[in-house]
Amino acid sequence: VIDKVLAIETSCDDTSVALVDRQGRVHGMISQSQDAFHEPFGGIVPEIACRNHSLVLLGLVDQLLRTTGYSFKDIDGFAVTNRPGLVGSLIVGIVTAKTLAQAHAKPLIGVNHLEGHILAPFLQDDQYSSGENFGARPFVCLAVSGGHTSLYHVQNLGTYKVLGATLDDAAGEAFDKFGKMLGLGWPGGSRIDLLSKTGNKKAFDLPRSMIKEDHFLFSFSGLKSSAQRLIESLPVAEVPPRLADLSASFQEAVVDVLISKLQKAIEAHKVELVAVTGGVSANSRLRERAQELAVRKGVKLIIPPMKYCTDNAAMIGLAGVLRLQRGERHELNLGPSPSSWVDDFQGTP
Numbered sequence: 001v002i003d004k005v006l007a008i009e010t011s012c013d014d015t016s017v018a019l020v021d022r023q024g025r026v027h028g029m030i031s032q033s034q035d036a037f038h039e040p041f042g043g044i045v046p047e048i049a050c051r052n053h054s055l056v057l058l059g060l061v062d063q064l065l066r067t068t069g070y071s072f073k074d075i076d077g078f079a080v081t082n083r084p085g086l087v088g089s090l091i092v093g094i095v096t097a098k099t100l101a102q103a104h105a106k107p108l109i110g111v112n113h114l115e116g117h118i119l120a121p122f123l124q125d126d127q128y129s130s131g132e133n134f135g136a137r138p139f140v141c142l143a144v145s146g147g148h149t150s151l152y153h154v155q156n157l158g159t160y161k162v163l164g165a166t167l168d169d170a171a172g173e174a175f176d177k178f179g180k181m182l183g184l185g186w187p188g189g190s191r192i193d194l195l196s197k198t199g200n201k202k203a204f205d206l207p208r209s210m211i212k213e214d215h216f217l218f219s220f221s222g223l224k225s226s227a228q229r230l231i232e233s234l235p236v237a238e239v240p241p242r243l244a245d246l247s248a249s250f251q252e253a254v255v256d257v258l259i260s261k262l263q264k265a266i267e268a269h270k271v272e273l274v275a276v277t278g279g280v281s282a283n284s285r286l287r288e289r290a291q292e293l294a295v296r297k298g299v300k301l302i303i304p305p306m307k308y309c310t311d312n313a314a315m316i317g318l319a320g321v322l323r324l325q326r327g328e329r330h331e332l333n334l335g336p337s338p339s340s341w342v343d344d345f346q347g348t349p
């Protein structure tokens, strides 16, 4: 049996390592954010991201083993994100995982980063458990982060039907770009969330793209341009006192669209379980509205704790251990891919 895997996630700008077993129990996880390095540039600089991964990754693996008390002989395999992501960043994790697998003669599996986000709600530790077993019943998953905005219908391992995704910007990206327009720094999502608490969400009328349409596609570029025009139309001196109203109105527009599509997905697929994952699921208004929706529809909602919502290795470990356990392996020629593999998901949005 494959029980415990060591997992590595370096697909974007967070470096993360974790030890996970096949029940989804997280025996240890260390994640290191690089936000401070990218903030001066107002976005992720790929070269800085992969350089930082290469500087810290081995140290984090060491620290993980020391703090959990495990040694390599307790580990049954290695899981690593190899797609989709920034190729330079992915390579750092892949080369490290391959080397460890080779050196310790243990199996290796490359994992799709988005599959990780889909499985994250089913992780567990001393503080958190959804009470659900992955694969026990179908669910709808809304994955919203800086890089992705997708709705999935999930049956079990490897059966992920893409209901829809964004045609342009991801929801988190939209938050971050709006934050930049307001001069809130980067990434702006959490600051917009905070400001919105004291703002009037009806202060400004912003578009909800394709909200009425009977499909699950998203688009946030129209909202972004409208927000830009709105800010430019205000007298410069009026922007600072209206930051909270601007934030609340923008946030409500994003959340309205996400919730309305999520509701349609629940109705279309008659599921009893719904999950929201990805960095944007930290958004307090999205959480509130998702909870309201779940109550109204009589479904169970799971949103994992923040450390499993943002990019992390534990979610990669769970996908990896389940795949290794059912016999899947990758050879040492495993490489990075900027996009998903054709068979990773069913249905093209």
Ligand code: KG4
Pocket: 012, 144, 145, 146, 147, 148, 171, 172, 173, 175, 176, 187, 188, 189, 190, 191, 193, 278, 279, 280, 281, 282, 283, 284, 309, 310, 311
């Ligand atoms: O999952 P994540 O850490 O990285 C990606 O895979 O992209 O997500 C980061 C994104 C950023 O765009 C950030 O602004 C957004 O999640 N975010 C939020 C909040 N906290 C983080 N967006 C809205 N409200 C928040 N509270």
Ligand code: ZN
Pocket: 113, 117, 145, 147, 310, 311
């Ligand atoms: Zn992600």
